[in-house]
Amino acid sequence: MKKWIMLSSLLLAAMLLAAGCGGGKNNKEESSASPSAAAGGAAKAVTIDATNFKFEPGEIKVKQGEEVSITLKNSQGNHALKVEGYDKEVKGNATVTFVADKTGEFKFICSIFCGKGHEEMIGKLIVE
Ligand SMILES: [Cu+2]
Incomplete structure (x- = not known):
């Protein structure tokens, strides 16, 4: 035993x-x-053009688990981009990189007060 x-x-x-x-x-x-x-060897790189008062493109679509690299280009004015829900922020002419680990739709907004149309600077990050 x-x-x-x-x-x-x-x-x-x-x-x-x-x-x-x-x-x-x-x-x-x-x-x-x-x-x-997950991204096939490289991060998903997106350049967003910020002008008064718009983000172009205003929508980013990625897959869950993908690494996202957002470069914000200030073509006009002084803007920053903040992704709500991910708590990621990038100021003009810089890049932020993170892994999109949560699915859903996340609003991104301009986080620097830039003038009259500031509130209209809204975009969307879609993680599928
Ligand atoms: Cu703004």
Whole structure:
């Protein structure tokens, strides 16, 4: 009886070790490779042109898990872009990169008061 318990606990320990090793490896692979792998090797790069008072394009569509790289170009005026729900912000003529891990529709707005049409500067990030 004692022998049996020892044998089964040994087996259990071996199984746990094997599972732990495998799991660790998988996690490492996922964290380093999955964002670019999902996008086919590169981040989805979008350049948004900001003028008074519009974002062009006003809609970005990506897949869940994809890495998104948003470059905001201030062609006219001084604007910034803030993605609500993701809490990501990019000021004019800079780039912000993040992984779109939540699905849904997220509003992006201009976060610098830029004048009369400021409230109209609204776009949409769609994560499918
Ligand atoms: Cu503005």
